[in-house]
Each structure stands twice: as structure tokens, then as C-alpha cells.
Amino acid sequence: NLQLDLFTNGVLLTPEQWQKLERVHQNIAMISISIDAATAETYKKVRGGDWSQLMENMSFLGELLKTGQIKNFETNFVVQKTNYHEMAQFVRLCNSKNVQAINFSPLVDWKTWESKEFKDQCVWRQDHPLLPNLINELRSPELSHPSVRLGALASYRQLALQNNEM
Secondary structure, eight states: OOOEEEEEOSTTOOHHHHHHTGGGGGGEEEEEEEOOOSSHHHHHHHTOSOHHHHHHHHHHHHHHHHTTSSSOEEEEEEEOTTTGGGHHHHHHHHHHTTOSEEEEEEOOOOSOSOHHHHHHHOTTSTTOTTHHHHHHHHTOGGGGSTTEEOGGGHHHHHHHHHOTTO
């Protein structure tokens, strides 16, 4: 009765690799893919990897969900300076791939960047010059889709919807 949640970048989760997991298919409760981009160009900057292969794999997983072969299919998008402008586009992309849940979260300081560079990526900071652009992106109607989970960014969306002047 063991249930597994698969967290992956999705690039190697091809139909062939999926078949190799056949003995545990019934144990997979969720597949969660971290992408952080809605375009090949941004994906290359943020994550690297093979965008075309990822899109093929997402289509495959979306079909598995549609046919009931997997139970849950979700994606993750860490919002930062490099990608925040693609949030609405990411929702459209995920919806076209039958993704059930689209998770957005702000960048967390794992000490992988210098402090100054990390701060520059945090577009939700009150003192960030791109905060008004993020607020504008958060006004996008796509972000009200039932599959979208804004988490820690939900209060920014509320602010965006309440204050069209920002």
C-alpha cells in the first residue's frame, strides 16, 4: 500500500522510462514537475535541459492522467526576475497539457547565489523596481483558474486585483 510522489524536472520521464516503472504504476500517487518557465528561452536560462523533450513528456503524462493511468499531475514554477512575466503563459501551457495543479512559489534563499544576486531575483520585495510589473502579471485572468495555487504569492494577487493603480 506504499504510495509514491515523484518530484522531477520531467526531462527523463519519457514513455520508455515510464514503462520501466510498470511494477510501481499503481503506487504512484502524484507526479510533480518543476519547470519554472513557459518558453524554451526562459527554460534554458532558469533550468537548462531539453525543452522539446519536456513538452513531449508533459503531453504523455497529460494523456496518462486523462485515461486514468495516473492519479495526479502537477507542475511547479518558482517565481523570480527571470520568469515572472510568464506566469499567465505558464498556466495556459499547463492547461493545454492536462495538468491538474499549477503551483507557484517565490524563490527561496538556499544560499546558492550571492546575497545581492538573490535579492535582485526577488521581484516580490517591496523595494524591487519590478514589483509593479509582477503585480500587473498577477492581474492576469489565467491566474484565477481553479488549477492555480499561488501559495505565498496569493496576497500579492489580492493586492493586484484590489489596486489597479499600482
